[in-house]
Amino acid sequence: MRANANPSVSNQTRSNQQGDNHLTLVSKPSPHQTAKRSISSNPSFGRQFAFKIAPDLLSSFRYAFAGVRYTFATQRNFRIHTVIGSIAIGLGVFLEIAAVKMAVIGITIAFVLALELLNTALESVVDLTVKQSYHELAKVAKDCAAGAVLIGALVSLFVASIILLPPLLKVIIA
Numbered sequence: 001m002r003a004n005a006n007p008s009v010s011n012q013t014r015s016n017q018q019g020d021n022h023l024t025l026v027s028k029p030s031p032h033q034t035a036k037r038s039i040s041s042n043p044s045f046g047r048q049f050a051f052k053i054a055p056d057l058l059s060s061f062r063y064a065f066a067g068v069r070y071t072f073a074t075q076r077n078f079r080i081h082t083v084i085g086s087i088a089i090g091l092g093v094f095l096e097i098a099a100v101k102m103a104v105i106g107i108t109i110a111f112v113l114a115l116e117l118l119n120t121a122l123e124s125v126v127d128l129t130v131k132q133s134y135h136e137l138a139k140v141a142k143d144c145a146a147g148a149v150l151i152g153a154l155v156s157l158f159v160a161s162i163i164l165l166p167p168l169l170k171v172i173i174a
Contacts, residue, residue: 071120078116081153085109088160095167105163108156115152119145 054060071078088109092102122145130138 067117067121071117075116075120077149078113078120081109081112081116085113088164091164091168095164095171097163097167101163105160108159112149112152112156115149119149 054063072082088105089102092105097105123142126138126141
């Protein structure tokens, strides 16, 4: 009998007894099926390896704000986006922009800041994984995350321009 060509089928499940011309194969569950079963049977699946698990809602908020504080303290671009977003909101208040339009501006600012937080998280995980050495895939991951922030920032700038420029030009011309 030939060696097991399919690693997902165990040798114990093969039967080819004399006089039996067929081969019975019973496959092992795939890793996906095993993980799915583990998740459904254990609601905290994967969390036992977390460095910190929030015991309550207040702790969750503290951890979240710690991430925002870290990003603000260490990431120049996050601070730039925060300042530009604050200027846009201040300009909207000065120009007495309608509440719905201010909400749109606020959402786009939050979108960019959230992307910047995700970018920082991804960069940190990549740096942890490659131990600060160069790897082409690490570069691709970081570049793609930075590209997502760039697209978000450009869309935010476009939205703010559409909303803020017409009333700003009226004030400047008047």
